[in-house]
Amino acid sequence: MTAGKTHLNHGSYGAVPVPAQQHQLRLKRQMDANPCTWFMGQAATLAGTRSGIADFLRVPASDMALVINASAGVTAVYNSLPFRDGAEIVTTNHAYGAVLEGAKRIARKHNGQVRIAEVPLDADASLVTELVMAQVNGRTALIVIDQITSATARSFPVVEIAAAAALHGVPVLVDGAHAPGVLEDPVPDFEGFWVGNLHKFACAPRGTAALVARGPFRRHLTPLIDSWGFPHEFPESFDHVGTQDITSWMAASTSFATIESRYGWDNYRSYARALGGYGQHIIQDAFTALTGENAAADVGMPVDPLRLIQLPRGLATTHEDSHAVRALISDRFDFETAITTFDGAGYLRLSTHLYNTAADYEAFAERAVPELVKLARAADTI
Structure with a gap:
């Protein structure tokens, strides 16, 4: 990578x-x-x-x-x-x-x-x-x-x-x-x-x-x-x-x-389930703590390695804006992410694989989340 x-x-x-x-x-x-x-x-x-x-x-x-x-x-x-x-x-x-x-x-x-x-x-x-x-x-x-x-x-x-x-x-x-x-x-x-x-x-x-x-x-x-x-x-x-x-x-x-030979596909799926859950909770909890709003996304039929987190209000509310937020996260914070939009709300979509570690999500929560919250607040005052 x-x-x-x-x-x-x-x-x-x-x-x-x-x-x-x-x-x-x-x-x-x-x-x-x-x-x-x-x-x-x-x-x-x-x-x-x-x-x-x-x-x-x-x-x-x-x-x-x-x-x-x-x-x-x-x-x-x-x-x-x-x-x-x-x-x-x-x-x-x-x-x-x-x-x-x-x-x-x-x-x-x-x-x-x-x-x-x-x-x-x-x-x-x-x-x-x-x-x-x-x-x-x-x-x-x-x-x-x-x-x-x-x-x-x-x-x-x-x-x-x-x-x-x-x-x-x-x-x-x-x-x-x-x-x-x-x-x-x-x-x-x-x-x-x-x-x-x-x-x-x-x-x-x-x-x-x-x-x-x-x-x-x-x-x-x-x-x-x-x-x-x-x-x-x-x-x-x-x-x-x-x-x-x-x-x-x-x-x-x-x-x-x-x-299959180095890790095993079943082992990958188990790892992605556990790590995806950890990453989801540590990042959404960081957003919730700073905004006072629950960042958890209520997904009816969730998928183990794919996790959805709601962004603060005002971020990525359109398809075009979601691309701009993704580019900003990459350029300013050095994280490659997926930012999506659904029903007028912006989301961070995590997708976990074998090269990911808990430290990846901890770093995002520490470095990127506070800046995204600031960005949302600034956008809300315009």
């Missing part, structure tokens, strides 16, 4: 183990030494690569294709499904911005609309399912639901929603961008679509993600790029990606194996 910076935001871009970095560099040298041989054999190579990644995700390789990121997988689903005129897409107010914008694009294309279920931050599984399904009607063509939300660091009951949707014959797309590595079994058992990033908590080289498809709607799936996979069906049709550099995909299993 960057010298001089303390990283409390693993969940955005991850961190690649050195053996995986070295493996990818060796593959790049092979590619550059003879690109003709490399690219002509790329589709065949991908079959073995898919198998190794599928094993990590605990899904059959025949159900999984590789894509560059979760957004690419989402876009492939949007572009492939046979939406009728007036089709509607249902999602929630927790949806990732790019995923939401893609849904709006497809809805406009088909003279439809996106219906948004307003889910409170503290909603439990039953209420989430009820609110999402209340938006479903005869025009609903797709439900898009987060498995773990980005801005609000909570989980959603995707299996329950998929089961309810199946009764209406509506396909479900699960955005599981944060699930690999966090969950022992990241791909839920349902018929529909799932996308997940492997460069976040699973620590694969960046540009590595999976698209899993099950059930009758998978026959519609086509890759984003029309290439020589056209005679094939999913997932083999996704294996023909032309001159795209897929060395990140090929080195991904080295990342998984490195963490």
